Amino acid sequence: MFSNYLKIALRVLWRNKIYVVLNVVGLGFAIACCILAYLNYNYRANFDLNHVHTEQIYRLNSVRLVDGSRQPWAVVPLPLAQAMQKEPAGAEQVARFSSAAVVVKIKENTFDEHIHYADKTLFDFFTFPLKSGNLSGFGQPDQVIISEDFADKYFPKQIPVGQSLTIIGSEGRSKIYTVAAVTQKIPANSSIQFDIITSFDNGFVNGQVAPDDWANPDLITTFVKLKDKQAARFVMADLNNYVAVHNRNRSNWPIAGFSLQPFSELATTSDIDMPGYVYGNQLTVNPRGVLVIVPAIMSLFILIITCFNFTNISIAFASGRLKEIGIRKVMGGFRSQLIRQFLTENIVLCLLASVLALLFVHLLLPAVSQLTNVELSPDYSRDYGFWLFLVSIPIVSAIFSGLYPAMYVSSFQPVQILKGKTSLAASNRFTRFLLISQFSLSCFALVVGIVMSQNAIFQKKVDFGYAVNEVAVVEINNPREYGVFTQAIQQYPEIKSVAGCVQQIGDGTYTQTAKAENGQTQVQVAQVGGEAYLNTMGIRLLQGRHFYDNGADADESILVNQTFLQRLQIKEPLGHRVTLDSINYTIVGVVNDYKEYGLHGLVPPCALRMAKPAEYKFVVVRSDKDRLSQVTQHLQAAWHKLIPNVPYRGYLQSDLIEKELRMTQAFKLIAFFLAIVTLLLSASGLFAQISLNIDKRSKEIGIRKVLGASVLQIIGLVNREFIRILLIAFVVGSALGYLFTNKFIFGVIYRYHADIGATPYIGTFLIVLLCCSAVIGTKVYRAANANPIKRLRTE
Secondary structure, eight states, X not given: OHHHHHHHHHHHHHHOHHHHHHHHXXXXXXXXXXXXXHHHHHHHHTTTTTSOSOTTEEEEEEEEEETTEEEEESOEETHHHHHHHTOOSSEEEEEEEEEEEEEEEETTEEEEEEEXXXXXXXXXXXXXXXXXXXXXXXXXXXXXXXXXXXXXXXXXXXXXTTOEEEEEOTTSOEEEEEEEEEEOOOOSSOSOOOSEEEEGGGOOSSTTSOTTOTTOOOEEEEEEXXXXXXXXXXXXXXXXXXXXXXXXXXXXXXXXXXXXXEGGGGGGSOOTTSTTOOBSOOSOOOOOSHHHHHHHHHHHHHHHHHHHHHHHHHHHHHGGGHHHHHHHHHTTOOHHHHHHHHHHHHXXXXXXXXXXXXXXXHHHHXXXXXXXXXXXXXXXXXXXXXXXXXXXXXXXXXXXXXXXXXXXHTTSOHHHHHTTOOOOOSOOHHHXXXXXXXXXXXXXXXXXXXXXXXXXXXXXXXXXXXXXXXXXXXXXXXXXXXXHHHHHHTTOTTEEEEEEESSOTTTSOEEEEEEETTEEEEEEEEEEOTHHHHHHHTOOEEEEOOOOTTSTTTTTEEEEEHHHHHHTTOSSOTTOEEEETTEEEEEEEEEOOOOTTTTTSOOOOEEEEEOOGGGOOXXXXXXXXXXXXXXXXXXXXXXXXXXXXXXXXXXXXXXXXXXXXXXXXXXXXHHHHHHHHHHHHHHXXXXXXXXXXXXXXXXXXXXXXXXXXXXXXXXXXXXXXXXXXXXXXXXXHHHHHHHIIIIIIIIIIOSSOOOOTTHHHHHHHHHHHHHHHHHHHHHHHHHHHSOHHHHHTTO
């Protein structure tokens, strides 16, 4: 029986190639979008699954009190690991993991790279298969392990094991290492990544203080392996004994306690946009929030719209098969058989669409990879879930989109059909609902796309309170580097000003509690280099004076921003005494509010302290915006010439807001992509309904023309109902777009945004109107202008 259904289905589809092409192309594209969303989800859902037997592995986290709430941090003080090893209960093994920027010198060539330091137990905890070599020499002071990518980059067509390379640390000290082993390629969806790794004892982030000294400022990632789950309680009891020890030595970074986080949870708590985020993560981030949810929702919307369109086109197509249905019923065909016949045709169409979807996937993968910064690729040989997904999607789509047309068309009585007294209605409540849903989604996507376009323009012009697009920052290690480097670059004519700081605003500021007579609040604190720093950053002094250059203000004076005064209700700030974490300071000046958190968060209370030149950690350089890339190249060249044995670590201040700009751009591209696809699909569905309406009312149109109706009157008659549908869809879609942009995007993500106005809604209305007019205009005009004799000659 099924073979008969299949033969008839293939014959029917072969005779109706336009119908087949419309549905296969539309559904194939929708399935391709779903496959890409699945690959994106699967990549992130399988994060860290390359590591086996990690049930007893935990990461040590610090807990800090920020604004009265407990905030988890993914780092702990360096001495904690050694202290744990001395405790008899709970932890079987400990693995420390940290990284540093270095210069790698191979023969006469030097390269900026990152080296990782780890205990050998890291390779016991996690799965890193070796391509060549062995781990026997990992604990030695001159052995390194490199990744397969690093080996291919620096030792092409050579045997890497046994090769030598010189690593120059941040202090300028060089050391020759020998490659002991090469790891196989580490999957990109793994939290732990490295290109060069050596024993933890071979280097510390700061070698001036012993690693077991609690005055050591280094914060590192630490893993522990517990004997069993019950051991966690004993380990936590031991850890809390070190909280007071740490706080006595590191008052500028106090903690409230420690916690153990299972390794399996690391991949789900590294995305700042998702609940449970753990701050200070030094491992590879798994952005599983917006980058997973948005593509999945978009793909689902496209699939639903395509199914709606499939249903509309199927009903219109069935109008030409009414006599076939009547004859088959007269010949003894049951309704259930007709339903199975129609569903078979739909399943064949959907399976053809699946084959086409694979082609679309390979065409779209480069663009998707560029958008998500992830190399996605289907694993046809091992990913059985992919094949199950590929088969289930078309079958579900065929049933979802084809069941109603099959049941509706098969319900007609054969006598009425053969007498010519049965015809399909141009539209009913269900088809009207489908059209409204389709166009509502199109209008929603258009509104969001236009709003995000406005916001992108706003972000390029918004005042951040400082010269965010004119500043380059270079990290330094000691006062000598600051003196030599700044003296050399000041001779470059494109550089306007140079300054130094300990913490760079927007990046490395820290939190302290400020107290005054009227209350207390959490403030962001940075140590900066006086007037030169404010001028270089473009921060304006509104009241009072700058710091004295002689350093007299370093221990007793601060500058504050306007929000600081508002939070603590200080009306006469100059000379006012405030306390920052038990240390008293005098306010000597007030600066303008600057967006410390970018556009995502409101301006926080900020305090600036005076830093001495010997303490500087950053060089800040200002230039014209259009000259900044040229200045950056000059900075790099000057650094490598003056300090060749120290890696250059620099960035642009605008890099700190790059994520916001990329997110806005992604929202805009996704919204417009969704709008274009859904609008074209909706318009094709509308075309099918208009065609069915014209065919049904063909004789009516002819009679009206004979009686003197004009072309415009005929066009109005044909389009009247569909114009109402478009107006309802526009209102619904615009309302949803308004709620989404104002309540979610601007209420949760962007606290500073563009004023929207009526432009998105007017633009959406005009785009939908023009698109629909272009798609159905020719069809309607031909019907209104046709010779009525041809329509009435059969009467």
